[in-house]
Amino acid sequence: MKKIIRYFSLLIGFTASFTSLAREKISLMLDWYVNPDHAAIIVAQQKGFFEKNNLDVEIIEPADPSLPPKLVAAGKVDLAINYQPQLYQQVAEGLPLVRVGSLISSPLNSVVVLKNSNIKTLADLKGKKVGYSVSGFEDVLLDTMLHTIGLSNQDVKLVNVNWSLSPSLLTGQVDAVIGAFRNFELNQIQLEKQEGVAFFPEQYGVPVYDELILVANRNNLASKKISAFLTALEQATTYLQSHPDEAWQAFANHKPKELNTELNQLAWKDTLPLLAAKPRQLDAKRYQQMAEFMHQKGLIPKALELKDYAIELQ
Secondary structure, three states: OHHHHHHHHHHHHHHHHHHHHHOEEEEEEOOOOOOHHHHHHHHHHHOOHHHHOOEEEEEEOOOOOOHHHHHHHOOOOOEEEEOHHHHHHHHHOOOOEEEEEEEEOOOOEEEEEEOOOOOOOHHHHOOOEEEEOOOOHHHHHHHHHHHOOOOOHHHOEEEEOOOOHHHHHHOOOOOEEEEEEOOOHHHHHHHOOOOEEEEOHHHOOOOOOOOEEEEEEHHHOOHHHHHHHHHHHHHHHHHHHHOHHHHHHHHHHHOHHHHOOHHHHHHHHHHHHHEOOOOOOOOHHHHHHHHHHHHHOOOOOOOOOHHHOEOOOO
């Protein structure tokens, strides 16, 4: 009897090991530490959607947010979370990257001011200090928005506040900030017993774009397992929309001490409506409009062709 039990124990162990080995391994590097923007990825991991699609996914948090696309280009990781506007610049510089999916299918970037300030419209920014974290695209974003009301960056004073957007606004170091994510900074300001007001770039001359996308190496495109990854992501997103509270618990349990915070709970509710319902879907017209915008603003030397930087996997 003991021999039979031992035999079946070995058989079960062997079967489990074989199943694990049979799963396709895929590595994903996030754009930064885990937060509600990554809801679909974490829930897909926590609720078994990756496993159901025969995937063994390694989720990596970068020490430096500039690293993920570079590591994909170097063949060190399979996928990375990236930003659509930055993708054009990276491809123009020669990195072999291609967009294969979307995570957040609308802009998150915004100009934020405090409600109790004397800034009620964008025109009121004239002569004011505007904080920013990253020069380049954010400068162009702000300048484009200001041009719609007859101003430009020359009419404001730009101040590099590094990544301290909300604190610099709350302490009066600056009058406004560009680069504030509408699902985070507004909630962060609220927790400090203040109220923020956001001006959205897409309402002031900037083409609509996907804030967060998934990129792969076009020269080493493992399309089958990436397609399976996108299927799992779509299934997780459907689950998220149908079971937001259960999904939150799964997300928070990924790293309870780090993720189960009041800020993340508030951001969670604002982020879910922004998740890409169909991650693999590519809006060709929208992507080309942004390519032309990037070229017109001098951020890339020419408007790239769609096939050079984005695909829709079947």
